[in-house]
Amino acid sequence: MPGRPTPGKPTQGKPRSGKPNAAARTRPADRVFKFLSTSAAVSIMVILAGVALFLIIRALPAITASWSTNPELKSGVTGGFASFWAYVSPLAFGTVWASVIALLMATPVAIGIALFISHYSPRRMASFLGYIIDLLAAVPSVVYGLWGILVMRPFLLPLQEWLNAYLGWIPLFSGKVTSTGSSILTGAVVLAVMVLPIITAICREIFLQTPKLHEEAALALGSTRWEMIQLCVFPYARSGMVSAILLGLGRALGETMAVAMIISPAIIASFRIITEGENSQTIASNIALNFPIATGMQRDALIGTGLVLFVISLAVNMVARLIVNAGTGRKKVFWRKEKVSTS
Amino acid sequence: MTAATEAFRHPAVRNRLTTRQLPKRAGLYTLIGAFILAAAVQGLTGFNWFALLALTCVFYLPAIYLLSRVKENRRKALDRLIRSLVTVAFLLALAPLISTLWTVVSKGLGILNWEFISTSGGAARINPDTLELVSSSGALQAIVGTLQITGLATLFSVPIGLLTAIYLVEYAQPAFWLRRTVNFLVDVMTGIPSIVAGLFAFSLFTLLLGPKAFSGLSAAVALSVLMIPTVVRSCEEMLRLVPADLREASYALGVTKYVTIVRIVIPTAIAGIATGVTLAIARVIGETAPIFMAASFTDSFNANPLSGPMQTLPVMAYTGYKFPGQNIDLSNSQAWGAALLLVLLVIVLNLVARIIAMIFAPKTSR
Numbered sequence: 223m224p225g226r227p228t229p230g231k232p233t234q235g236k237p238r239s240g241k242p243n244a245a246a247r248t249r250p251a252d253r254v255f256k257f258l259s260t261s262a263a264v265s266i267m268v269i270l271a272g273v274a275l276f277l278i279i280r281a282l283p284a285i286t287a288s289w290s291t292n293p294e295l296k297s298g299v300t301g302g303f304a305s306f307w308a309y310v311s312p313l314a315f316g317t318v319w320a321s322v323i324a325l326l327m328a329t330p331v332a333i334g335i336a337l338f339i340s341h342y343s344p345r346r347m348a349s350f351l352g353y354i355i356d357l358l359a360a361v362p363s364v365v366y367g368l369w370g371i372l373v374m375r376p377f378l379l380p381l382q383e384w385l386n387a388y389l390g391w392i393p394l395f396s397g398k399v400t401s402t403g404s405s406i407l408t409g410a411v412v413l414a415v416m417v418l419p420i421i422t423a424i425c426r427e428i429f430l431q432t433p434k435l436h437e438e439a440a441l442a443l444g445s446t447r448w449e450m451i452q453l454c455v456f457p458y459a460r461s462g463m464v465s466a467i468l469l470g471l472g473r474a475l476g477e478t479m480a481v482a483m484i485i486s487p488a489i490i491a492s493f494r495i496i497t498e499g500e501n502s503q504t505i506a507s508n509i510a511l512n513f514p515i516a517t518g519m520q521r522d523a524l525i526g527t528g529l530v531l532f533v534i535s536l537a538v539n540m541v542a543r544l545i546v547n548a549g550t551g552r553k554k555v556f557w558r559k560e561k562v563s564t565s
Numbered sequence: 566m567t568a569a570t571e572a573f574r575h576p577a578v579r580n581r582l583t584t585r586q587l588p589k590r591a592g593l594y595t596l597i598g599a600f601i602l603a604a605a606v607q608g609l610t611g612f613n614w615f616a617l618l619a620l621t622c623v624f625y626l627p628a629i630y631l632l633s634r635v636k637e638n639r640r641k642a643l644d645r646l647i648r649s650l651v652t653v654a655f656l657l658a659l660a661p662l663i664s665t666l667w668t669v670v671s672k673g674l675g676i677l678n679w680e681f682i683s684t685s686g687g688a689a690r691i692n693p694d695t696l697e698l699v700s701s702s703g704a705l706q707a708i709v710g711t712l713q714i715t716g717l718a719t720l721f722s723v724p725i726g727l728l729t730a731i732y733l734v735e736y737a738q739p740a741f742w743l744r745r746t747v748n749f750l751v752d753v754m755t756g757i758p759s760i761v762a763g764l765f766a767f768s769l770f771t772l773l774l775g776p777k778a779f780s781g782l783s784a785a786v787a788l789s790v791l792m793i794p795t796v797v798r799s800c801e802e803m804l805r806l807v808p809a810d811l812r813e814a815s816y817a818l819g820v821t822k823y824v825t826i827v828r829i830v831i832p833t834a835i836a837g838i839a840t841g842v843t844l845a846i847a848r849v850i851g852e853t854a855p856i857f858m859a860a861s862f863t864d865s866f867n868a869n870p871l872s873g874p875m876q877t878l879p880v881m882a883y884t885g886y887k888f889p890g891q892n893i894d895l896s897n898s899q900a901w902g903a904a905l906l907l908v909l910l911v912i913v914l915n916l917v918a919r920i921i922a923m924i925f926a927p928k929t930s931r
Contacts, residue, residue, distance in 0.1 A: 255823040256736055262728030263737070263747045266797070269790060270750055273757065276768040334654030342651050351655070358662050360911050362851025364879045365904045368886060369665045372672070415661045422658075446644035469756070476758025478854035479883060506760045510854050514861075518776065528764040532757070539756030543749065 274532070281526035284519060294519035299512040303489075310527050312491040316502030317531065320406055320481060321474035323495065324413035329467055332418050336425035341451060352426060359419035367483035370412040375403030375484065382407060382496040393493055400498035404486035407495045412480045417470040424469060428462035429455055461545050468542035475506075475535045482507035505531040587636050592629060592645070599624035615660070622653050666908070673905025676898045682708065682906075685866040704903055706866040710781060710875040711910075714860065715850050717785035717870060718792055723842055725789075726796025733797075734804040735826055754794040762790040763855030770859070781870030784860035784877070788849045795848060799841025803834040836925025840918045847914035851907055853879040864890075878907040 285306045289295045296302075303309040339351050379400070386399035432455045440450040456463075487503035494500065509524045516524055603620035607613070626649055633642035684703030729747065737744030766787035770778035807830050815825040831838070861874035862884045885900030 249821050249823070252821050252823040255826070259728040259732035259736060260743075262725050263732040263743060265725055266729055266747050266750050266754065266793065269793070270754060272769070273761065273765040273790065276765055276772065277761070279772065280764075280768040331654045331657055334651045335658055338651040338655045342648055343655075354662070355658060357915075358658065360847060360915055361662075361665055362853070362879055362904075362907055362911065364851065364853040364882045365665060365669055365908060368882060368900065368904055369661075369668050371886070373664055373668055415658075418658055446640050448644040448647040449640065451647075472756040476756075476760065478758070478760045479879075482854075483883070483886065506758060506854065509760055509764070510857065513858060525764050525768060528761050532761045535756055535758050535761075536753060539753055542756075543752045 274529075277525055277529045277532065280522055281529050284522035285526050287519070292519065294517055295523060298520055299516050300520050300523050306523060306526055309489070309523065310505070310530050312489050313503055313505045313508055313527055314530055314534065315491040316406075316487070316489075317475055317504040317506070317534070319493070319502050320410055320413060320485075320504050321471055323406070323410035324417060324474050325467060325471055327411065328414035328418045328421060328470060331414075332421035332466075332470070333425055333463065335418070335422045336429055337451065337455075339422075339426050340429035341447065341455065352423070355419050355422050357419075358415065359423075363416065363477060363479040364483075366412050366416055367480040370408060370480055370484040374412055375408055378405075378408050378411060379403045386496055395494075395496055397494040397497040397500060399496055400486075402486070402498060404484060404498050404501075405496045406485055406501040409481045409485040409501075410495070412484060413474050413477055416477060416480060417474045420473050421466045421470040424466035425459070425463055428459040428466070432458045461548065465542040465545040468538055468545070472535050472538045472542065475504075475538065476531065478506035478510050482510040487511075585637055587633060591632065592649075595629050595632060596621070596625055599628055618656070625649065626653075669901065669905050669908050672898070672901035673903075676902035677905055681902055685864075704878065704881060704899070704906060706863070707876040707878045707881040707903055708906070709866070709868050710860070710877040711850065711879075711907075713868070713870050714781050714784045714788065714856060714875065714877060715846055717782065718788035718849060719842070719846055721785060721789040722792040722796050722845070726793050726845075727800050727838065729793075729797045730800035730804055731826060733801050735822070735830070751794045751797050754790070755798070757790060759791055759852050760854040760858065762787045763858030765790060766855065766859040779859065779861040779874045780872050781860055781867075781875040784856045784875065785870065787855035787859045788852060791852065791855065792845050792849045795845040796842060799845065800834075800838050803837030803841060804830060806837065807833045836921055839925075840922045843914055843918035843921065847911050847918070850914070851879050851911060853883050856880050857883065878903045878910070882907065 284295065287295060287306075289300070289303055289305050289309070294300075300309060335355060339348050339355070343351055379402075382403070382405060383399055385395045386397075389395045436454040436458070437450055440453045441447075445453060481504050485501050485503070485507065486498050487501050487507070488499060489503050489508070490500065492500055492502050505527045509528055513521065513524055600621045602624050603617055606620055607617050610616075626646065629649055630642050630646045633645045681703050683705060685705040729751070733744060733747065737747075763784075766783045767778075769786065770780065770783040811829055811833060812825055815829045816822075820828075856877050857880050860877065860880075862880045863874040863876050867873050867875050881903040882900045885896045885903060889896030
């Protein structure tokens with residue numbers, strides 16, 4: 223690693239042979255500082271590896287144990303399950319299920335808001351409106367939980383009763399309808415509110431990056447604003463939108479408090495969304511609810527479910543980042559160039 | 566070309582660009598009409614703010630579409646419909662924000678007074694006049710806990726985050742493997758579920774110190790895991806904004822790299838860095854699950870972050886509702902009081918971040 227950055231032109235990482243140039247003379251303090259900042263960067267790797275390692279160390283006994291014979295695991299919060307995988311798979315299903323419902327609600331609204339801020343609202347107000355939406359992300363999740371209990375549950379109750387009465391033949395709305403509102407639907411609505419600002423913020427950034435020339439060209443050819451958005455903004459932003467949704471999904475998967483406080487759960491894999499006490503449970507909320515009352519081995523089992531959550535959200539985030547990198551890198555430029563050269 | 570000049574010569578011929586268009590304020594008038602209609606329906610069924618706005622939308626959307634469809638054309642009608650839908654989406658997002666803030670303020674304001682802030686909960690004492698047992702309901706232990714844990718987390722994350730950002734911007738070659746790996750891992754770290762960070766801190770401290778290792782320090786470690794990636798990203802962005810001219814001028818004067826970074830680059834970017842750090846603090850201060858895992862909860866006052874459970878505001882809001890004490894109403898109102906204090910803290914931190922950005926902004930754009 224030579225000392226000085228040469229902008230634009232990457233140099234090889236190996237040391238140069240022969241005498242170093244006289245100008246790049248380094249002092250001891252220089253080397254110490256470089257060492258410090260490099261080790262800070264390395265520590266990021268160490269921390270992430272540490273997170274995985276310590277979770278594995280704690281979880282391994284519970285994952286490998288025999289759940290039907292272990293005295294701790296066959297009773298209490300983990301009782302009634304044949305193995306760790308039988309315990310974690312309905313939870314993993316519930317986590318993904320609640321997040322997907324939340325995303326189905328949040329995505330259209332978030333894209334609409336992002337379009338409103340980037341292409342419809344007055345230019346001078348755009349940053350202020352964006353700030354208001356960002357405020358939604360600043361509200362702590364526990365406050366959303368309390369709000370969900372007090373406001374959202376009674377607010378959505380009539381809707382759920384209606385859905386059950388008239389659309390109960392659809393499996394989604396079947397079952398005994400909730401009487402308090404503590405259903406997975408209520409939880410998903412609150413989750414949707416929480417992921418909304420994330421998807422909005424990323425989409426807004428990407429929409430604003432659409433080349434001005436493309437937009438003006440479309441408008442000059444007589445297209446309406448919506449046609450311009452369809453022609454220029456969406457094709458340009460497609461990969462960014464997908465990754466924004468995936469990042470929102472990552473956030474929803476890991477969200478704990480709002481779900482733990484609102485949904486009245488059971489550890490089963492169920493598609494029903496307006497029942498009570500037979501809702502699917504999410505991993506994070508299951509940990510939060512049972513951790514204080516769990517004993518040693520049961521805690522290890524809960525940590526094991528946390529490890530599964532870690533792996534799921536890691537996978538979602540990695541896919542999102544890979545899409546971002548592929549979208550902003552070569553592929554897009556190549557596509558643009560080809561388009562231009564043919565016309 | 567000829568058509569345009571034709572239109573110019575004969576003013577009697579109407580301009581084809583402006584015919585078949587709704588009048589300028591048509592949207593506004595339709596909206597007012599829809600609102601009046603919705604209010605009239607409300608007069609029959611009973612008043613409800615949300616239903617009023619929802620009905621206004623229900624009346625407005627088809628009305629503006631049909632009007633435009635008849636007077637203008639299909640494409641413009643669709644454009645108007647989308648414009649309205651997008652605006653509705655924005656207003657829809659405002660509803661939970663306003664509702665949340667209103668609920669927290671109206672519920673929490675009743676209990677929020679000096680006694681709530683200045684006494685710690687749990688300590689029951691006898692009222693000397695009536696000889697009744699009075700349990701105090703303060704949040705002092707939670708306020709102290711929140712400030713200590715968040716402070717410690719900031720102390721851990723800012724040096725690591727800032728130095729990593731410096732490495733990424735100033736030292737690493739763009740194609741070097743360590744830089745690409747760290748860049749990717751920071752992104753991955755942003756996505757760690759907060760409860761996993763809590764479990765990590767719990768596992769780490771129980772493996773090192775034995776089974777009852779709840780402490781404020783452990784919670785601070787959990788929060789740092791969540792805070793570091795945010796700090797790295799905001800610092801990196803700010804360091805990249807520092808013009809290369811400044812660095813080159815410094816090198817040209819024979820200043821070493823380390824002094825250039827410490828004396829030129831960081832001072833130029835300090836406002837942005839401070840804003841980013843403040844926003845990162847505002848983000849983690851409301852985290853409940855990791856603190857709950859790592860520091861547990863308590864009603865008694867504990868100002869020693871190295872040992873024993875510690876109470877924090879978000880955890881107090883959670884436990885006050887989930888594990889209420891003898892007096893359920895009191896516990897619930899304590900929860901709302903803690904939530905209001907927390908929201909106030911977050912809003913103050915956000916404002917501080919904006920003020921820092923505003924005061925120092927001209928310096929960075931020099």
